Amino acid sequence: MKKRISEIEMLKGFLEAKGFNTFTNNGCFDIIAKKGRDMFLLKVLLNIDSLTENEARNLKIIAKYMSATPIIIGKRTRKENLHDFAVYERFGIPSITNTTFKNYIAGIKPFIKATRGGLRVKVDSKKINKALSKYSLHYLAQAAGISIKTARKCRDGNVISLEMACRVEELLNDSIACGIDLEKDYKVRDIEATCPFERLVEYVLGNFDMAFSFVKRTPFNMLLKKDEIMISTTSQNMSLIKNKIQQMRTFKEKFDVPSFIIIKRTKRKVMAGLPIFGIDEIKDLGCYENLCYEVKERSAARV
Structure with missing residues (x-):
């Protein structure tokens, strides 16, 4: 545990030194880092196989919802240490070493894909076809010690084993690997309400013509999005709300994300600098546009 905490602190320091705005969390993610349009959602694990399916979801x-790139930063699997410059996957999330991540931030992309069949490389067909203007395909295969089938894969820009790629690179005295981009769109089913009050909130917001999902082990427990992202904490238990307020305020200030609280009933408009609504108030607002307007009005009031 101490080693993992130390890894998180060092990674946070590295990102801040590179100009990233960071937020740490002891839950489903460890660090959110944002700089310009780049946002990374990082989970630090010594063993990447310890990631659970619920955490990944x-x-x-x-x-x-936040247009961020989730990445697992790790050292090993149950069977072996992770290789630098290689991308592993756990539940569809890229998993890489600390060194590989730091290189990625510096603009150096990983180029090895770890699969069940071993380490693979996607070939840059432009470099191979440039070489084929000098050599025949059969010469390339023979000189590099690869099969004609593998040579054709190189020509067509397909995936080959790392060992075969190294042989071709040695012959051409040049890298033939394509860099791997870690950003991608995630299509994932939203998490449904798990308690009666969340189900009530879900029912009320179902008429607001916007996307929303509940999340667990975060400073907030709800994400909402139509024209912009908003975060919310919902609970009928005020003590649970109080435990999350400071984290929500810090998150809101660091990333400029509209934030608000939904509770069973309240006479207050603002609580500790965050807009607060009773569930009946949310129902009366009736639509996404009215909700956005009221959140901004109460945020500006801060009373």
């Missing part, structure tokens, strides 16, 4: 939902 929460990560992908947050990534989808």
